[in-house]
Structure formats: C-alpha cells, structure tokens
Amino acid sequence: MRGLPGSGKTVELRFLDAPLSELLRRVGTRKAAAGDSEPLITGERLAEWSQRSQAPDEAELGLFDTPETI
Template identity: 40%
Template structure:
C-alpha cells in the first residue's frame, strides 16, 4: 500500500482520530476541537445524512455514506493530512476495521472513547433535541436506551491494543 506523504514541516505520519461513543457523549464536540488542533479533515457522518436523505430511517444509505467518507479520509491520509472519523463506531469489529485500514496506509491511529453515564447522555440529548435547527435527528429516551444495549463498550484489552508506538 502507498505510504502517506509527510505533512509539511513534520517528520510524523498523519493520524486517524477515531471517535467512539453514544449520542450525546461529546464525539462531535471533541472532533471539532481535534480538527482545529491537528489541522485535520473532520468526517462527521451526521453532517451528510440529513442533507442527502432528510428525516427517517437511513438503512443502507448509512453504509453508502460511510464508504464515501472513508474513501475521502483514506485519500487525505495518503496525502499526509490528519483525519477525524466521527462515526461513533459502536461495534468492536468496526473499530478494529478502521484502525487496521489506517495502519495499512501507514497512518498512526488515536482512538478516543467518550465514556459518559446514561443520565448525562440523556440530559445532553434532551438539550440537543430542544435546540431549533440543530440539524440532528431527535432521539427519544427509548431510542437512547436501546442504543446503549447495542453499543459494545470497549474492553481494557481492546483499549490497550489502540496504543500505537510513536
């Protein structure tokens, strides 16, 4: 696989930042901070879903958008640009897949798990639901509870595997 270009003025390869967490955990807030701090391309799936498909269940469209965004992210990494992947990545297999893809491109990987108690998640989601024009799909208490059961919380051994040697 093609090695990424070094970013101008640095000897380090680019980094893929991976956001992991449930709705309301602060993924996009952190992703925006990382975007600025690391001069990164931020790929937030939710920024694309609503404008492209409107309200409703997204089904296969979600996978299509993820694939398109990853193609952009992979290209950016090969050009030496840092990338922030703001998807949530609830399943361990997804996290491992994106991590392996980035490593295969010669990029470093920095996984950020935002571990927030359910009560705080719900408080944040309610506040987001109440903001007019927030652009987010409203989430009910039942949906958030269901998402919590679907989320595969990272284990200690998984998190230990995230550490990339400098």
C-alpha cells in the same frame, strides 16, 4: 488496526462513557437549541443502544494507536 507503519497515519478508538441520564440531558439541550419539535434520538433509542454497547477492554484498546490528547 494500527496505522500503516511509515505512512504517518494513525487509527484511534475513542470511547466516551457517559451515564444515560447525561446523554438524555444533552439530547434535550441540543433539541431545544435547534428548535426541533421531534428528536431524531429518543430516550427509548438511547436506552436500547446503551444495552447493546459496552466499553472496550484493555485488549481491544491495544489494537489501536494511543489517542493524542486534545
């Protein structure tokens, strides 16, 4: 999945591994700031998604270009 050699393009995989409790806190904070009455992302959905996803291993990360440091 690396960028096409000579094209100047890169393909990066960025994975942020935050605990479910932190994700719930962030959704709640954003919801409150936006004044939304009902979140699009619920705690139940976050819990379900967290069971379906996993952190990439070194082999998978090796398929991508090294991310630039921001």
